Amino acid sequence: xxxxxxxxxxxxxxxxxxxxxxxxxxxxxxxxxxxxxxxxxxxxxxxxxxxxxxxxxxxxxxxxxxxxxxxxxxxxxxxxxxxxxxxxxxxxxxxxxxxxxxxxxxxxxxxxxxxxxxxxxxxxxxxxxxxxxxxxxxxxxxxxxxxxxxxxxxxxxxxxxxxxxxxxxxxxxxxxxxxxxxxxxxxxxxxxxxxxxxxxxxxxxxxxxxxxxxxxxxxxxxxxxxxxxxxxxxxxxxxxxxxxxxxxxxxxxxxxxxxxxxxxxxxxxxxxxxxxxx
Numbered sequence: 640x641x642x643x644x645x646x647x648x649x650x651x652x653x654x655x656x657x658x659x660x661x662x663x664x665x666x667x668x669x670x671x672x673x674x675x676x677x678x679x680x681x682x683x684x685x686x687x688x689x690x691x692x693x694x695x696x697x698x699x700x701x702x703x704x705x706x707x708x709x710x711x712x713x714x715x716x717x718x719x720x721x722x723x724x725x726x727x728x729x730x731x732x733x734x735x736x737x738x739x740x741x742x743x744x745x746x747x748x749x750x751x752x753x754x755x756x757x758x759x760x761x762x763x764x765x766x767x768x769x770x771x772x773x774x775x776x777x778x779x780x781x782x783x784x785x786x787x788x789x790x791x792x793x794x795x796x797x798x799x800x801x802x803x804x805x806x807x808x809x810x811x812x813x814x815x816x817x818x819x820x821x822x823x824x825x826x827x828x829x830x831x832x833x834x835x836x837x838x839x840x841x842x843x844x845x846x847x848x849x850x851x852x853x854x855x856x857x858x859x860x861x862x863x864x865x866x867x868x869x870x871x872x873x874x875x876x877x878x879x880x881x882x883x884x885x886x887x888x889x890x891x892x893x894x895x896x897x898x899x900x901x902x903x904x905x906x907x908x909x910x911x912x913x914x915x916x917x
Contacts, residue, residue: 640696644686645907646679647727647900648706650748652870653678654903655686660698662911666690667900675706683714701906703727705748722906725762729755730912731905732866735895742853742862745902746770746869750849752856763856768848770870776841781834789838790874796839800832801825816887821847839876846871846880854888864891868901 642665647654653675657665668686672678679702687694700714703722713719732743733755740756742763748771754761770786777783783792803826806818824844853865871877872894881892895901 640692642692642697643907643910644683644697644700645722645727645903645905646682646700646702646704646707647903647906648675648679648702648704648709650675650705653682653704653706654900655682656900656903656907657686657690657697658907658911660911660914667897667903669899676709679706679710680714699910701910703902703906720910722909724902725751725753726760726909727902727905728868729753729760729905730908731901731903732868732895734904734908735868735897735901736866736893737895738864738866738893740862741864741866741893742856742860743866743868743901744849744853746849746867746871750852750869752852754856754860754862756862764852766849766852768845773841773845773871777838780841781838783834783838786870786874789842790876792835793839793842793874793876794835796833796835796837798836798839798843799827800829800836801827801840802843803827820887842874842876843880846877847884850881850884850892853892854884854890857890863889864893867892867894868898870899872898 641660643658645656652669652671654669656667670678670682670685672681694715697717700717700719701722702710703724707721728743728745743753743755745751746769749769750766752764754763777789783789802821803823805816805820805822808822825840857863885892
């Protein structure tokens with residue numbers, strides 16, 4: 640069997656996908672380790688083992704992500720190439736969503752905004768608000784050190800304990816804004832706010848910030864579909880925030896299946912789109 644591997648090397652988490660040369664997906668997995676190199680090598684080893692492959696079955700490896708610059712030579716002697724991360728984000732987002740164009744929003748440690756379509760793939764900007772924001776604030780404020788812990792903690796949270804809404808400061812009806820619309824993230828912060836309330840407030844602030852940046856980007860473009868990818872898509876509360884933004888602004892937010900593997904998928908597709916029939 641001839642396999643092409645795409646690897647998205649993060650700071651401590653690596654995502655990996657495998658495809659046959661004719662474009663058939665094999666499987667996906669992620670691995671966490673103390674450093675990017677260990678994480679990447681561990682992901683490849685685990686992928687090969689779980690899919691009953693041999694190293695000789697893997698003919699090409701394509702790496703991307705913030706940790707990809709650490710790799711100066713071929714991995715395990717297999718031809719290894721670096722792929723521009725924004726290209727990988729664009730290709731992967733379109734592939735997993737089944738769309739031909741859209742604004743791909745990759746919510747990783749920070750957030751990247753990539754416009755992808757028939758006119759090409761262009762990085763239009765980014766934000767330092769992302770998963771790193773969530774973990775950094777929640778570790779200090781709530782004692783939560785993983786996305787799983789933050790998400791579970793937030794499930795019992797109450798935004799009314801931390802966020803100031805329009806109805807808190809005005810009785811007037813604003814046609815374009817429902818009364819429950821956030822007027823100020825953490826603008827209320829009641830003395831009795833619990834860790835769960837704060838965790839939910841951090842998630843709400845992060846998703847609203849990312850979502851509104853996407854809305855503003857779409858207003859400058861004819862694209863009205865936003866494809867959300869990255870680790871933060873696994874947080875259930877994300878669906879609630881982006882659905883509310885859709886109702887308010889008419890922008891369609893899509894979280895495709897396997898959204899956390901979009902960048903790794905794009906890395907592999909950067910080759911397969913050109914050489915898949917070889």
